[in-house]
Amino acid sequence: xxxxxxxxxxxxxxVLSMPHRQEIARELRDEDDLFLxxxxxxxxxxxxxxxxxxxxxxxxxxxxxxxxxxxxxxEKSPMTGIRCC
Amino acid sequence: xNAIAVASIGLFIFILGYRFxxxxxxxxxxxxxxxxxxxxxxxxxxxxxxxxxxxxxxGHHFTSVAGAAxxxxxxxxxxxxxxxxxxxxxxxxxxxxxxxxxxxxxxSVRNKGQSIGTLAHRLIGQKAKILFLFIIxxxxxxxxxxxxxxxxxxxxxxxxxxxxIFIQIPLAVWIGHAVYKRKQKMLIPSLxxxxxxxxxxxLASNIGFLQIDLVSYMGGAEGAGLFGLxxxxxxxxxxxxxxxxxxxxxxxxxxxxxxxxxxFINSHQLVVGLGILYIGLLFTNPQITAPLTNATxxxxxxxxxxITIACGAIxxxxxxxxxxxxxKQLNKETDAxxxxxxxxxxxxxxxxxxxxxxxxxxxxxxxxxxxYSSFQASSGAGLGTFIExxxxxxxxxxIPQGVATTIVSIIVISFAATTLDTSVRLMRYIIAxxxxxxxxxxxxxxxxxxxxxxxxxxxxxxxxxGPNGFGSGGYLLWPLFxxxxxxxxxxxxLLISIWLKRLGRNYMVTLIPMIFLLIMTLYxxxxxxxFQWSWFGSSSNxxxxxxxAIIFGFALWILITAVSALRDKSNIKLDMD
Numbered sequence: 090x091x092x093x094x095x096x097x098x099x100x101x102x103x104v105l106s107m108p109h110r111q112e113i114a115r116e117l118r119d120e121d122d123l124f125l126x127x128x129x130x131x132x133x134x135x136x137x138x139x140x141x142x143x144x145x146x147x148x149x150x151x152x153x154x155x156x157x158x159x160x161x162x163x164e165k166s167p168m169t170g171i172r173c174c
Numbered sequence: 175x176n177a178i179a180v181a182s183i184g185l186f187i188f189i190l191g192y193r194f195x196x197x198x199x200x201x202x203x204x205x206x207x208x209x210x211x212x213x214x215x216x217x218x219x220x221x222x223x224x225x226x227x228x229x230x231x232x233g234h235h236f237t238s239v240a241g242a243a244x245x246x247x248x249x250x251x252x253x254x255x256x257x258x259x260x261x262x263x264x265x266x267x268x269x270x271x272x273x274x275x276x277x278x279x280x281x282s283v284r285n286k287g288q289s290i291g292t293l294a295h296r297l298i299g300q301k302a303k304i305l306f307l308f309i310i311x312x313x314x315x316x317x318x319x320x321x322x323x324x325x326x327x328x329x330x331x332x333x334x335x336x337x338x339i340f341i342q343i344p345l346a347v348w349i350g351h352a353v354y355k356r357k358q359k360m361l362i363p364s365l366x367x368x369x370x371x372x373x374x375x376x377l378a379s380n381i382g383f384l385q386i387d388l389v390s391y392m393g394g395a396e397g398a399g400l401f402g403l404x405x406x407x408x409x410x411x412x413x414x415x416x417x418x419x420x421x422x423x424x425x426x427x428x429x430x431x432x433x434x435x436x437x438f439i440n441s442h443q444l445v446v447g448l449g450i451l452y453i454g455l456l457f458t459n460p461q462i463t464a465p466l467t468n469a470t471x472x473x474x475x476x477x478x479x480x481i482t483i484a485c486g487a488i489x490x491x492x493x494x495x496x497x498x499x500x501x502k503q504l505n506k507e508t509d510a511x512x513x514x515x516x517x518x519x520x521x522x523x524x525x526x527x528x529x530x531x532x533x534x535x536x537x538x539x540x541x542x543x544x545x546y547s548s549f550q551a552s553s554g555a556g557l558g559t560f561i562e563x564x565x566x567x568x569x570x571x572x573i574p575q576g577v578a579t580t581i582v583s584i585i586v587i588s589f590a591a592t593t594l595d596t597s598v599r600l601m602r603y604i605i606a607x608x609x610x611x612x613x614x615x616x617x618x619x620x621x622x623x624x625x626x627x628x629x630x631x632x633x634x635x636x637x638x639x640g641p642n643g644f645g646s647g648g649y650l651l652w653p654l655f656x657x658x659x660x661x662x663x664x665x666x667x668l669l670i671s672i673w674l675k676r677l678g679r680n681y682m683v684t685l686i687p688m689i690f691l692l693i694m695t696l697y698x699x700x701x702x703x704x705f706q707w708s709w710f711g712s713s714s715n716x717x718x719x720x721x722x723a724i725i726f727g728f729a730l731w732i733l734i735t736a737v738s739a740l741r742d743k744s745n746i747k748l749d750m751d
Contacts, residue, residue, distance in 0.1 A: 100229060100230065101233075104233030104441070109353065109434050111222065112430050114221040
C-alpha cells in the first residue's frame with residue numbers, strides 16, 4: 090500500500106515537473122549556445138584573443154558543435170578547420 | 175430526477191466512447207503502429223522532443239486543456255434545460271472533441287511533430303497560415319476580454335476570494351525560486367502554497383475586513399463611484415485595470431518565475447475541485463431541480479447551444495496543445511489514443527459535473543427560471559451559479575457553505591487567471607509573428623507587442639455596455655469566443671480530413687463533425703450579426719457586429735478552402751504519408 094502511494098506521488102511529481110524540466114533544458118541550451126558563440130566569435134568577425142586555446146577543446150566538443158551549427162541554421166560546418174560533417 | 179444517476183449514465187457513455195469508438199479510430203482510421211518511430215525518438219533533443227510515459231503525458235495534456243472555459247460554457251447553456259446541455263457535452267466529447275484531439279495528435283506525430291499552423295501552411299498553402307494566425311489572434315483576444323471580465327465579476331460577487339488569489343502571486347514566485355534556483359522538489363512547496371491559500375480563504379470568509387469589496391467601499395450598488403460612474407461600473411473599471419497591469423507583468427516575466435509555479439498550484443486545484451464535486455455529489459445525493467428543457471426560452475437553442483459550450487464538447491484550443499507540445503513527447507504512436515482521446519474525455523467529465531452543480535442548486539424549478547430568465551441573464555449569472563452550486567455539493571464533505579463558496583471561486587478564478595496569462599503571452603507571440611510576416615519589425619519587440627495585446631483586450635472588455643453599466647457586458651463576447659474556438663477546431667478537422675483522404679482512408683469521422691461545426695458557426699454568426707448586432711438589429715452594437723462579421727467571413731473562407739482542398743487532385747504528399 091505504502092509503495093503504491095509512493096509510486097503515485099512520484100507519478101504526480103513527474104506530471105508537475107514535465108514542463109519545468111523542458112524550460113530549464115531550454116535555458117541551459119541557450120546558455121550553451123551563447124558560450125559557443127563566444128568561443129567561435131572570430132567566425133563572425135569579432136576578434137577573439139583566446140582563439141588558439143579553444144582549439145584544445147576540439148575533441149571534447151565535436152559532437153556538440155555539430156548539433157549547435159544545425160540549431161543555428163547552418164547545414165554544414167561553417168569552419169573549414171572543424172570537419173564534423 | 176436523481177443527479178447521481180444522470181452523472182453515472184454520462185460517465186458510462188464516456189467509458190463506452192473510449193472503449194469502443196476510440197479503439198475503432200485507432201485501428202481502422204488512424205491505423206496506429208506500435209513500431210512507428212515517433213518524433214520524440216527521431217528528433218530526441220531532451221528539450222522539446224522527449225519520449226514521455228503516457229500517464230505523465232496524459233496528466234500534463236489534461237491539466238493544460240482543462241480550465242475555466244469548460245465550467246463557464248455549460249453553466250450558461252443549462253439555460254435551455256439540462257438535457258440538451260448534457261447530451262451535447264457527452265456526444266460532442268465522444269464524436270467531435272475526442273476525434274479532434276486524437277486526430278491532431280496523430281497528424282502531428284506523423285508529420286515530425288509540427289504544429290497545426292505549420293501543417294495548414296503545408297497542406298493548404300500560405301493563405302491558410304495567415305487565416306489561421308488571424309483566427310488564433312481573435313480567439314486569444316476574446317479569451318483575454320472574457321476572462322478579464324469573468325475575474326472582475328467574481329471579485330465583485332465573492333469579495334472573500336480576492337485576498338487568497340493575490341496571495342497566490344508571491345507564493346508562486348517563491349516556488350519558482352525554490353525549484354529553479356535551489357533545485358527542490360515541486361510537490362511539497364506547491365502543496366504548502368495551496369494550504370496557505372485555502373487557510374486565507376477560511377479566514378477571509380469569516381473575517382469581514384479581509385474581504386476586499388470595492389462596491390461596498392463606495393457605498394453599495396447604489397453608491398456613486400469615480401468619474402460620475404456607478405459603484406459597480408467603477409469596481410469593474412478598477413479590477414480590469416489592475417488585472418491588465420498584472421497580466422502585462424506576468425506575461426513578460428520568464429515562464430518559470432510565475433506562470434509555471436502557478437500551474438503547479440492549479441493542477442492541485444483541478445484535482446481538489448474535481449474531487450470535491452464528485453465526492454460531494456455522492457454524499458449529498460441531490461435531486462435535479464432545473465427543468466429538462468426550457469420551454470420559455472427567448473433565444474433558440476439551435477445553433478447557440480453548440481457555440482455556448484465550446485470547451486467541454488469540442489474546442490480548437492486542444493489542437494494547439496496536441497500538436498504543439500504533446501505530439502513531440504509521445505513515446506509510442508499507440509499512446510496517442512490514451513493521451514488525445516482520454517484528454518478530451520477528461521474535459522468532458524469536468525463539463526458534466528459543472529452542469530450537475532448548477533442544475534441541482536435550485537430549491538425548485540421556479541427559482542431556476544427566475545435566475546435563468548433570459549439568455550442574457552443566464553450569461554451573466556452562469557458562473558456565479560456554478561460556484562454556489564459547487565459549494566452546495568461541497569457541504570456534503572462537511573465544508574461550511576461560506577468557506578466552500580470562497581474555495582470554489584478561488585479555483586475558478588485561478589483557472590481563469592492562468593488562461594488569461596497564457597493567452598496574453600500567446601497574443602504577444604502572434605503579434606510579433608504577424609509583424610515579421612508584414613515587415614513591421616517594431617511589432618516584434620516584447621513591450622510593443624505586449625502593450626498592443628493588453629490595450630486591445632482592455633478596450634474590448636470595457637466597451638460593451640451591460641445591465642450594470644460600463645464593463646459589465648463582457649459576457650456578450652462569450653458567443654464570439656465560442657465561434658472563434660469552433661472555427662479553429664474546424665480548421666484542424668479539415669486538415670485531418672485532407673490527410674486521411676490523401677491516404678485513401680475513410681475521412682467521414684472528421685468531415686461530419688467539421689461540417690456540423692461550420693454550419694452551426696455560420697448559422698449562429700449570421701443570426702447574431704444580422705438580427706441582433708447590425709444597425710437595424712434588436713440590440714445594435716458596432717463592436718460586436720464587426721467582430722461577428724469578421725468571424726463569419728473567416729468561416730466562409732474555411733468552407734471554400736475546404737471544398738477546393740478536398741477536390742484537389744494534385745495529391746501533394748506529406749513526408750510521412
